[in-house]
Amino acid sequence: MSQISFLIFLISLCIFGGIMIRDPRTLWSGAAFFQTMLCFMLFLFFLISQYYEWLASHDVWIGVLAVLVIMAICVMLAFPGLLILVFLVEGIKMIKHEGIKLPNLLSVLFSVLLLGYLTIWPTIGALEKKTFGTKLYTIISICVAYVLSLMAIYSFSAILNLIHWRKKRKADYIVVLGAGLLGERVTPLLAARIEKGMELLRHNPDAALIMSGGQGTGEDMPESVAMAKYAIEKGVDERRIILEQKSASTKENLLFSKELMEKPDPKIIVVTTAYHVFRALILAKKLGIKCSGFGSKTKWYFTLNALLREFAGYLQLTWKRHALIVGVMALAVIV
Numbered sequence: 001m002s003q004i005s006f007l008i009f010l011i012s013l014c015i016f017g018g019i020m021i022r023d024p025r026t027l028w029s030g031a032a033f034f035q036t037m038l039c040f041m042l043f044l045f046f047l048i049s050q051y052y053e054w055l056a057s058h059d060v061w062i063g064v065l066a067v068l069v070i071m072a073i074c075v076m077l078a079f080p081g082l083l084i085l086v087f088l089v090e091g092i093k094m095i096k097h098e099g100i101k102l103p104n105l106l107s108v109l110f111s112v113l114l115l116g117y118l119t120i121w122p123t124i125g126a127l128e129k130k131t132f133g134t135k136l137y138t139i140i141s142i143c144v145a146y147v148l149s150l151m152a153i154y155s156f157s158a159i160l161n162l163i164h165w166r167k168k169r170k171a172d173y174i175v176v177l178g179a180g181l182l183g184e185r186v187t188p189l190l191a192a193r194i195e196k197g198m199e200l201l202r203h204n205p206d207a208a209l210i211m212s213g214g215q216g217t218g219e220d221m222p223e224s225v226a227m228a229k230y231a232i233e234k235g236v237d238e239r240r241i242i243l244e245q246k247s248a249s250t251k252e253n254l255l256f257s258k259e260l261m262e263k264p265d266p267k268i269i270v271v272t273t274a275y276h277v278f279r280a281l282i283l284a285k286k287l288g289i290k291c292s293g294f295g296s297k298t299k300w301y302f303t304l305n306a307l308l309r310e311f312a313g314y315l316q317l318t319w320k321r322h323a324l325i326v327g328v329m330a331l332a333v334i335v
Helices: 004-020 027-049 052-056 059-098 104-127 131-160 188-201 224-232 250-259 274-286 300-334
Strands: 171-178 206-212 241-244 268-273 292-296
Touching: 004 027, 027 052, 027 131, 052 059, 059 104, 059 300, 104 131, 104 300, 131 268, 131 274, 131 300, 171 188, 171 250, 188 206, 188 268, 188 292, 188 300, 206 224, 241 250, 250 268, 250 274, 268 274, 274 292, 274 300
Parallel strands: 171 206, 171 268, 206 241, 268 292
Antiparallel strands: none
16 A cells, blocks of 8 residues: 555646646645645655564654654644634734734734634534524535635645745746825835846846836825835835836736836736735636736734635636535535
8 A cells, every 4th residue: 555655646746736836826735735645644644654663673663653653633623722822812912013903903814704704603513403494504614614725735835935945937027016105205114116126137147027006095106116215225226117007906916017128028027915916816827917926024923814805706706606606515515
C-alpha cells in the first residue's frame, strides 16, 4: 500500500504543480495543495505501518513518533479555539484603532458566529426530532460547512498566489492599484503599495510603472497623480511612470491600465495590498488579463478583517456557481 499511496501522492503533486505553473489564479490551486498534503499524510501512514516492526524495536523512533502524533492531535483539537481567539482579539484591536463601523466588526462577528456554530448549534440539532426540522437543520449545517471549507481553500489559494521565488520577472508593466488619499497625501496603506511597486521596478529595469487610480470623493486630486508624486520624490524616473486617472474600482484599475499598455502580449505585474491580491487576480482572469500579483504588507488586525471582506467580495463575484452547488446538496438532503 505504501507504493500505491506514494504514486497517488506523486500524481497529486504533479496536478498541483501543473496548476501553479499554468495559472494559479483559481481556487483549484488551494484545493490541489490541500489534496496533496492529505495524500502525503496518507503515504506517511502506510509507510509507518509497513516498517512498524522495525520501528517497534527502536524506542527512540517510537518516542519521536508518539510525540509527533500527540502534537498533531493537540493542534487539531486546539485549532478552532485558537482561530476564534485570534479573530476576537484582532477584531477588538481593529475596532480600537479604526472605530466602530460595520466593516470593522467583521472579525468579531466571525469569531462569535463560529463559536456559536461549534457550541450552541450541535445542541439545537440534538433537540430537533421532527422530520422537516431535521432536514432544515441538516441543510443549514451543510451550507455553513461548505462556506467554511470554501473560505479555507480561498485562504490557501490567496497565500499561494503571494509566494514568489524571484522579483526579477522581465516585466513590461507594473500596475500599482490606488487605495484612497487624505486630501493630496497618500495613506500609509497606499504608500506601502507604491514602495512594493518601486521595489519591483528596480528588479525589472525595462518595465514601466502604471499608477492606477482616479479622483474619489474627498480627494483633492486623482490618486494616480499623488502616487506618481510620491514615487518621484523617492527617486523614480518620471519617464518610467504612466498615469491612469479614470478608474474608481479594482475592475476599472485593471481595464483602464490595460488600455494604456502599448506592447503586444505584455508581461504584467499587479501590485496591491497582500489581502487584496487574490481577488484582484481573479478579476484580471475574468477580464482576460494575464498577470501575476505581488502584495504589500499591512497590520495583522487589518489583514484579518480585510480578508473576510475580500472573501465576501469573492462570493459576490461567483455566487451563482456556489448557489448551484449548495442547491444540489440541499436537494439531495430533501430527496
